[in-house]
Amino acid sequence: MPVTDSIFLFAESREHPMHVGSLELFTPPPDAGPHFVADLYEKLLSVDQVDDTFRKRPGHPVSSRGYLWWSLDDEVDLEYHVRHSALPPSGRIRDLFVLISRLHGTLLDRHRPLWEMYVIEGIEGGRFAVYTKLHHSLMDGVAALQLLRRTLGTDPDSYETGAPWHVPRSGDRAQSSDGNRSSAGPWRGAVRAVRALAGEAIEAVPTTARLAQTALGHHHVALPYEAPATILNVPIGGARRFAAGSWSLERIARARRAAGVTVNDFVLAMCSGALRAYLLEQNALPEDPLVAMVPISLRAKERLDAGGNSVGVTLCNLGTDQADPLRRLAVVSASMGQGKDLFAGMTPLQALLWSAANIAPLGLAPVPGFVRLTPPPFNIIISNVPGPRETLYWNGARLDGIYPTSVVLDGQALNITLTNTADTLDFGLVGCRRSVPSLQRLLGHLEQSLADLETALGVA
C-alpha cells in the first residue's frame, strides 16, 4: 500500500473520520411510479461484478501502527454497503442535511471494503438523494466526484444502472485498473508527488518561499502561518454538520463579468463575505484577514492525471477585515492573481515545492499539541472543482445538484467545496459539530454576500 494511501488510515480515529464523498440530489422522471426508488435500489444490489477499488480493505484492519497492505475481497456484501433510507414525512431539505451530518460523522468498517452508499427517498418535491462515502485512502474528494459523474449520462431515456462499483462484463481487470488510475485525479497526483519529494521539499521549501516573497516584494501573497487564530482553527470532535446550497451559474456569471474577475475569484469573495458575517455573528471575527488554502489548476487543458504539477495550491487573502464587498473582492482577486503569477514564474519543481510548503502543515495536524500550540497555517480550505455543463441523468432521474462532503481536520474545522451541475454552482459545507455552531446559517450568509456584491456591482 503506498504511503499516500496508508497515511489516511493511520491518521483516522473516531474523531477524525477520513472519508470523502458527495450528496447527489435527483428528480425522478415524470412517469416514475411509487416504486421508482425502491426498484433503483434493487438494481444497484443486482450488480454482480465489482470493481477492484470497491473490493479493497486494509489487510490488518485493527492495528493503527505498522505496515498496512490492501486485501481484495472476493465477495462484496452489497446489501451491507448500499443502504435504502428515507427522511421523516416532513421531508425538508434541512432534514436531509441532518441525516447527512449524521452519516458523515461515523467511521467506515475496516473489516470491509471502505465505502457506503445511501439511497434516500422522501425528499420534498418527490425527490430522492444519493449520499456516497468513500475512504480517503481509496481516492480523494475530486476523484470521488469524477467517479460518480461517470455513472451519469446526458440521455434522460437511458436506464443503464450506472453503479460506481460496477465493472462492465466486457471490461477486464487491466482496464479497470486503468480506470482507477485515471479516476485518481489531480489532487492525488499532487499529494503523491509532494510526498515522494518530501525529503527534498523539507530542505528546499523555506528557501523557495523566501525567494518567492522577495521576488514579488509585496504583501498580498499570503504565506503559511500568517493566518490569524480563529474559532475554525481548533481541535475537532467526531460529529459533523453538513449544509449545502445551489446558486444560479448565470447569476454568478453576470456579476463576475461586471467585476471583471474569474468565476473562482468571485466565488472566493462570496465565501469571504459569508465567513465575515458568520464570524461577526459569533462575535469571533479576527482583526487580520482570514487566509484560505485554494487548490488551483495550473494547466487546465492537460489530462488531469498527467502529472503531479498540473494542480497547485495557493493561499488566498480573503480580506475579511474589509466591510466593503468590492474591497474584499479586490483583495481576493489581487491575492489570487499574485499566487498564479508566482506559479507562472516557477519551474514545475518550484511549483510543486511551493504547493508542498502550503499544504505540508496539514500533515502535522495529527501530532499531539500541534494544533493547540501553533498558529494555523491557514484558516479554511475552499476548493472549487469544475463539473460538466450538461444536464445529467441517472436511470431517467435528473441530477439537480451534487454537493461535495469533504474531510475536516484538527485545526481545520470547516471545509467549503463546490462544484457545478448544468445550471448551478453547488456548495457543500462540512464542519465539526462542536466547533462550527449553526453551520446552516452560512447558506444565508452566502446568499447575502452574493446579493451585496450584485448591488455594489450594479447587477442586482
Next chain:
Amino acid sequence: MPVTDSIFLFAESREHPMHVGSLELFTPPPDAGPHFVADLYEKLLSVDQVDDTFRKRPGHPVSSRGYLWWSLDDEVDLEYHVRHSALPPSGRIRDLFVLISRLHGTLLDRHRPLWEMYVIEGIEGGRFAVYTKLHHSLMDGVAALQLLRRTLGTDPDSYETGAPWHVPRSGDRAQSSDGNRSSAGPWRGAVRAVRALAGEAIEAVPTTARLAQTALGHHHVALPYEAPATILNVPIGGARRFAAGSWSLERIARARRAAGVTVNDFVLAMCSGALRAYLLEQNALPEDPLVAMVPISLRAKERLDAGGNSVGVTLCNLGTDQADPLRRLAVVSASMGQGKDLFAGMTPLQALLWSAANIAPLGLAPVPGFVRLTPPPFNIIISNVPGPRETLYWNGARLDGIYPTSVVLDGQALNITLTNTADTLDFGLVGCRRSVPSLQRLLGHLEQSLADLETALGVA
C-alpha cells in the same frame, strides 16, 4: 471513574462497540394525526433538565490507555443525541431490522455524553419505533431496559413526555444520583462485586469449581471451557445484524405447564432447538451440545440493587446434540435445575465466586489471540430479563414490543436477550454481521422450535 465503567471504554474499538440498548415498537393512539410522531420528537427536544447519567462523557476521549474520568457536560445538544428517522416507504419490519443493524454497529462519539435515541416512523400498520443506544460504561443492558420502562406508564391518556434523560423540575441533583444508582441494576452490582473481589476470586475460583463439581458428582452441570468450538465463537467484525420477534406469553405458558418446567427453562429449550436448526442449516452443528451462559436471579423478591449476589450466572447444557425436542427440554431443565441447586447450597460469597468463574473468561476476550487460541468458555449468552405484565403507554402510544439490543464480543458473535411486554415474550437477537449469516432465519427457527415442542407436548 470506577474500574467497572472504564473497562468498557478501554475494551471498545471500531470492531467492538460497547453499547447496549433496545428497540421499542409502538402503535399510536387511534386519534393520532399525521404529525403525532413529529410532535413527540419535538417534545423530546424541549426537555430542559437532563439527568447526570445523560450528561456524562469520558474526560479524555481520545486516549485508549491510562486513567479515565467522567466529565459532566453542562449543555447537552439534544438535537445531536435525539434523531428523527424514517423507513423507506415499504416500511416492512425487516427494513426496520436493517436500520437497527446499521445503527447498532456504529460507535458513539466520546466527545459527547454516550447515548443516542432514534425516533423512527413509517413502519407498516402506522407504527413507529424508538431505538435507544447507551454506552455500557453508563449502564448495562438490564439497567437500560429498566430505565426505558420508567418512562412508560399504564395510563393510555397520560401525555407526559417521559424522556429517559429528563430530571423533573422538583427533583434535585442528589435525588437524581440516587435514581442513577437504583437504575444500575443487578448485573452491574454483580460485575462490580466480582471485580472488587478479583484478587480473591482468581485464587479461589478453581477450588470452588472443583469442590462444586465433586459435591454434585454428575455431568449435567456445565463448566467453563467444556463448550465445543462453533462458528459463533470467533473473532468478530464491526458490523451487526439485528432481528427481533414476539411470541404469545399465553402460548408459551400453556406449553411450559404441560411440560412442568419454568418459563425460563422452556425458553432456553426453544432457543436450543432454533440454534440446532440454524447450525444444521449452516452445516456447522458440533457433535457436543452447545453451552449457554445464563444469568439467573437468586433472590427475585429483593430490591434489584440490594447487593452483588442477587443475580448469579450459570452455564446451561443446551442439549443441541439431541434431535428430539422433549429430550432437549429435559437436558436443559436438568442442567438449569442443577445450576440452581448448586447456588442454593452456597454461601453468598461462594455464589459470587461461582458466577465470577463463569463470566471471568469474557474479560480476557480483548487479549490478542485469546479467542483464536483457547476453546470457548461457553457458546452463547441467553439472558431473560423479566418485564412488567401490564399494557404500557408512552404519550398515548401503546407499547407493542421491547427488544433488547445487546453487545457481541470476540468469541461471542451472537447474543439472545429477551424480555416481555403485557402479552408477549420479546426476543432481541444481535449478531456479528460477518460471523452470523442469515441471522433473521433464527426467527423462523424459534417459531418452528416452539411448534415442535407444542406438538411433542400435545398442546399444538
